[in-house]
Amino acid sequence: MAVSPPGLSLPDLHRPAIAVAPDLVGCTLVRRFEDGRCLRGIIVETEAYEPGDPACHGYRRRTARNATMFGPPGSCYVYLIYGMYHCLNIVTDAADVPSAVLIRALALDPLPPWMELRPREKPHRVAAGPGKLCRALDIDRSHDGTILSATGALGLESRRNQPSLLVQTTRIGLTQGADLPWRWYWPEHPAVSKLG
Secondary structure, three states: OEEOOOOOOOOOOOOOHHHHHHHHOOOEEEEEOOOOOEEEEEEEEEEEEOOOOOOOOOOOOOOOOOHHHHOOOOEEEEEEEOOOEEEEEEEOOOOOOOOEEEEEEEEOOOOOOOOOOOOOOOHHHOOEOHHHHHHHOOOOHHHOOOEOOOOOOEEEEOOOOOOOOEEEEOOOOOOOOOOOOOEEEOOOOOOOOOOO
């Protein structure tokens, strides 16, 4: 399903994840390092997770692992899957409401000179997936609870460009809630994790 993206501004995160997720496509995620380096990537794919959604980490209750998801909007919820891949989510809605947007893919163009590619890795696919983008931006559990800011380790900047339409479809890799059309991506963008 194709949907029209909103205007060129920084989205209000004090709304449900299903409202925020499409608004984040086209925004820039900023990663600032302690040594002064800075890396920017355009968000090209997102997924929403909300209360009442069996795929949401906060579906059953608050735990030590998912506590950040119940925090204030603009918090970064970072978790580990399969014991090896980190995933970055931006918390939305209101405090105590488990609502977040998974950042599934970024376009890093151009790649910074310090970033080394793995053998046979294509430059436009370096952050094409939630685990790959966290590896590329050196994001891990130590960033869980980080608040997005203009000067901190992680930030968000408003859109500079965007597609005329977004694709809205079902989420990827789920066993529960797989039928919900809560995934949005930039059509035909080479950095999207999976088209369709």
